[in-house]
Amino acid sequence: MVKIALDPTPFHSTHSLLEFPALAADLGYKYLQMTPHADMIPFFNHPKADDDLVKKMKKACKDAGVEIASTLPVLRWSGPDEDAREAAVRYWKRVIRITADLGVDTIGTEFNGRPERAEESERAFYRSMEELVPIIEKEGINVFIDPHPDDFVENGLAAWRVIRGINSKNFGMVYVASHTFHMxxxxxxxxxxxxxxxxxxxxxxxxxxxxxxxxxxITNPPGNAVRVHQHLKMGDGDVNFDEFFSGLKAIGFLDNPKSVMCSSVFAENENARAVAIYQREEMERRISALS
Structure with missing residues (x-):
């Protein structure tokens, strides 16, 4: 069955990095998604975990009986600024090493780049791929990419075409339910x-x-180039989750033990524990109903 993972972002202000595995276990999760964190892989900058911290994180997971399903770097590997892009490629090499040392073979990430400079950003993206794809394939890591709102590609079908163009079976797609309307x-x-x-x-x-x-x-002044979305708990918005789960069932995602389904609610930190438990129970219920 699919791996059901917790994104610990809502708990960054209340728990330390090494407390996340025990927290996930306490909330009933067997898996953790290692999303950006100042002590491990921060947004846009060089990873801050040394080998010693990586070993401690791996031990904390073992002690808690929790596995890391995926890491999630967000770096400017599609940035039209060449200095930033080159730096992101260097950071990616360290991310790949950290991921492998954690015993993880899955990375989720975003396209990044700039939508108003989409053609330049796509060129930058494929330039980064020339250097990173051989390393990723050699390590046996699978990289899945989300067309995040405000990335150089936002439409879901267009994003799949860009991924397919990498021409590597080690690359695939992330579908974020709360990005449905942007995709x-x-x-x-x-x-x-x-x-x-x-x-x-x-x-x-x-x-x-x-x-x-x-x-x-409504944003003022009218015409602002902004992207608006939320990360609410299931049932609090407009996403059709009957369609979402049935679609995943139809393509075999729910029955694939390598698939990762992550709870990523960021809008209710004051109720983070209750929301995390609700999300897990609702995911399990919907998966069971389709079995």
Whole structure:
């Protein structure tokens, strides 16, 4: 069955890095997704974990009976600024080493780059691939990429085409439920296109920012180039989770023991424990109902 993982981001202010595995176990999770953290792999900058900290994290997981399902770096490997892109490639090499040393073979990430400079960003992305793909393939690591709102590619089907263009079976796609409306609101089409190359999904809800003829959310002055979405608990937004889970079942995602389904609710830190438990129970219930 799919691995059900906790994104510990809501607990960054209350728990230390090495406490995350025991926390996940306490909340009923067997898996943890290692998302950006100041002590391990921070946003956009060089990883801060040395080999000693990596060993301590691995031991903390073993002691808690929890596994790391995936790491999640967010780096500027598609940045149209060449200095930033080159730095991101260097940081990626350390991320790959940390991931392998943790005994993990799965990385989730984002495209990054700039939507207003999409063509330049795509060139930068493939330039980074020329250097990183051989390393990733040699290490036997699978990398799955999310078209995040404000990345150089945001539409889900277009993102799959960019991933397919890497021409490596070690690369696939992340589907984030709360990005559904930015990806074009075509969940079944995207899932079917990616097929068994859809390796990670993030489960969280959001309101449809395109509803009410685009007036559900209003920013001033009009015409601001902003992207609005939320990471709410299931049922608090507009995502069709019946469709979401049935689509994943249809492509074999739910029955694949290598697939990762991650709870990624960031909007209710004051109720983080209760929300994490609710999310896990709701994911388990929906998966069981489709068995």
């Amino acid at each position: 074009g609101n075509q969940p079944l089409e995207i899932m079917q296109a990616a097929g068994d190359r859809l390796g990670i999904v993030h489960v969280s809800d959001t309101m449809d920012h395109t509803a009410s003829h685009g007036l559900r959310y």
